[in-house]
Amino acid sequence: MDRGNTRTYEELLDELSGLCGIQSDYYDIFGERHFASSEAKKAAVTAMKVKTGSLDDLREEVSGRQGGAWTTLIEPVIVRSVNEQPLRLPVYIPVPPDEEGRLRMSVSLTDEQQHKEEYVIQGGGISVEEERWIEGRRYIRTTFTMEKVRGIGYYEITVDCSHPEHVLAGGKRSLNRRGRVIISPDSCYLQPELQMGRAWGLSLSLYGLRSARNWGVGNFSDLDALAGWVGRLGGSFVGINPLHAIPNERPFGISPYSPVSRLYRNSLYIDVEKIPEVKNSEKAAGILTSGSFKKKLERLRGGELVEYEETASLQEKVLRYAFAFFYERHYRPNTGRGKALRKYVSEEGAPLELFALYHALRDHMKKTYDASDWRDWPPEYHDPRGEAVKNFRSSHARKVLYYQYLQWIIEGQLRETSEKAGQRGMAMGIYQDLAVGADGGGSDVWSHQDTIASGIDVGAPPDDFSPNGQNWGFPPPVPGRMKETGYDLFIRTIRKNMQCSGAIRIDHVLGMFRLFWIPRGMTPGEGVYVRYPSEDLLRIIALESVRNRTAVIGEDLGTVGDNVRESLRRFGMLSYRLFYFERNYPDPSFVSPENYPEMALCSVATHDLPTLYGYWRGRDLEVRREQGVFDDAAFYRHMEERKRDKTLILSALKDRGLLPEGISEEADQVPEMTADLCTAVYRYLSLTPCKLVLVNLDDVIGAMDQQNMPGVFSEYPNWMRKIPLPLEDIMRDERFEKVASGLEAITESRV
DSSP, X not given: OOOGGGOOXXXXXHHHHHHTTBOSEEEOTTSOEEEOOHHHHHHHHHHTTOOOSSHHHHHHHHHHHHXXXXXXXXXXXXXXXXXXXXXXXXXXXXXXXXXXXXXXXXXXXXXXXXXXXXXXXXXXXXXXXXXXXXTTEEXXXXXXXXXXXXXXXXXXXXXXXXXSSSOOBTTBSEEEEEEEEEEEOXXXXXXXXXXXXXXXXXXXXXXXXXXXXXXXXXXHHHHHHHHHHHHHHTOOEEEEOOOEEOOOBXXXXXXXXXXXXXXXXXXXXXXXXXXXXXXXXXXXXXXXXXXXXXXXXXXXXHOSBOOHHHHHHHHHHHHHXXXXXHIIIIITTTOHHXXXXXXXXXXXXXXXXXXHHHHHHHHHHHHHHXXXXXXXXXXXXXXXXXXXXXXXXXXXXXXXXXXXXXXXXXXXXXXXXXXXXXXXXXXXXXXXXXXXXXXXXXXXXXXXXXXXXXXXXXXXXOXXXXXXXXXXXXXXXXXXXXXXXXXXXXXXXXXXXHTTOSEEEETTGGGGTEEEEEETTSOGGGXXXXXXXXXXXXXXXXXXXXXXXXXEEEOOOSSOOHHHHHHHHXXXXXXXXXXXXXXXXXXXXXXXXXXXXXXXXXXXXXTTSOOHHHXXXXXXXXXXXXXXXXXXXXXXXXXXHHHHHHHHHHHHHXXXXXXXXXXXXXXXXOOSOOXXXXXXXXXXXXXXXXXXXXXXXXXXXXXXXXXXXXXXXXXXXXXXXXXXXXXXHHTTOHHXXXXXHHTHHHHHTTO
């Protein structure tokens, strides 16, 4: 029986949340089932900018979503395989019964080079494949077929439909809709050297790299030197932390995984002394030769932790003078160098404009109102396209250009480093990392408020290592709004991060399928999962991967489900397998090398997990107990499990003939990790069929503490630890030669 308007608020909310992609339940890592509460559903739906205030609001929203694509003429974005041709595009038209024969439909398709094709159908050429009645109006579905085969890329489609007598919608006899068609390859790019062979690389946190010439933070020149050395050892790539723009301010503005923008990069990685304007500006050069500068520089280089604010401040003084020189000597007279910046700004377009405008505004608001977060600015500045912001832009054009100049410098130095790695014969060169999202107070969210949820944070439900769950502190995109905008921000983000990269790791690739939403004011245990259009998103990644010649690694750790990994395999994305977690569950023994998948990157750990030396000692467990994450009972339980796991590691190494001479397979007899034992673990990984093996620099040099301790904020110096050895000593350290020699089988596979 149709209950019509008799359904309760709760029933309508349940249906609406389902239509919006909210999962009604999920299973946690312990196998326990959790059901989404009404409060969480309402908060999540409201965050999508959906009306939930009354029963009438819910009825209206449910009714609108039940129609789906039927009321849209064409969908805002249509994603198809390049092999799914001829291209068939569904069109939905409101038309009275038996009147479709008098419809006139024109379709135009424009490619990225602005080549336009137009088609017209009329006089009975529109066939009815399906019809549906929605709120008393008849809709038909027809399919427009384009016989010409088209290549991968982005196309703009425009559909006009009219009837000579009948009103189709909105009091008009014609309808018009513009959308995007995306034609994608079926697989991501993989370097020719790796299609039959394998490769290894070195990973590190670039910010923590010491050298005799950097300013207390690793920079692009350090990365260039390191890449050259890794290439000489036989490595094919260097993996680094995300280079995304961050505030560079403690305590919450230093994580590379909580950026203000994923589109643009952190100026802290610039080699300032390499910029031509720094060399040519008397004022900039004068700072570099001053006694006070040299004293600060010596202290920043010698410190055990990265001093983000001080390094950024020191850079800022020099960069401002360098830009002033550039502006007067190159930009205003429009020299070749000035034209190069103008070309870069033009090609980047609105995204760079808004990023630079945000930072100019942020400087002003911080000085005027002590407000860095745009949500704390005066309300008239919340709209990036509003009059107040336009007026600010007009009166601060030079400040905006300064931030555009910095991004131009960054891209130039990073591109040079990447190209030199390729010229040295490194198959992949630079392997970059893409964070899951951007901070709610940053430029990406300020610029794209229409596609980002409000009042919601992304995180993870409680698990064994984070009993209280995790709140990552940034808002998620709204799935429906992503589609309505043609996936514009997503496309730009993927594309920008693949530039200058031979490989990219997508952090928490599960986010392509679903994200864990935590309504503001609720705990992670009260969060809900929201589904995302994974097929479309993976196809976009594949398209950008092929265009940028960038291999893709999907970080698929945790409870991801077989469907996720199968989708990654189908699109040629490498899985991400960590030695610590590859077990014969429910048996805790370690998976044999031959049972690792071929289409994968394998390593020991990540920045969020203990180093080999820290793992062996239980340093991560000690810190968690010190910080109150574990009580004594949990600590001793985990320590017993760790003791068991160390014995299992030694047993696995012995079974492969890799146990170093003189070392027992009993953990009690091996109290400390050693260089030989570390090498043996990586040799174990070299026996897998995995396409890529990633060696963690911190493991080789014996670092005890990991870069980030999830769930621990107060005392632990997350994202601040410097690598104990300077770059110059690293490149002379025999331990790396030893590990590299243990990976010779991988290098030989490419020959």
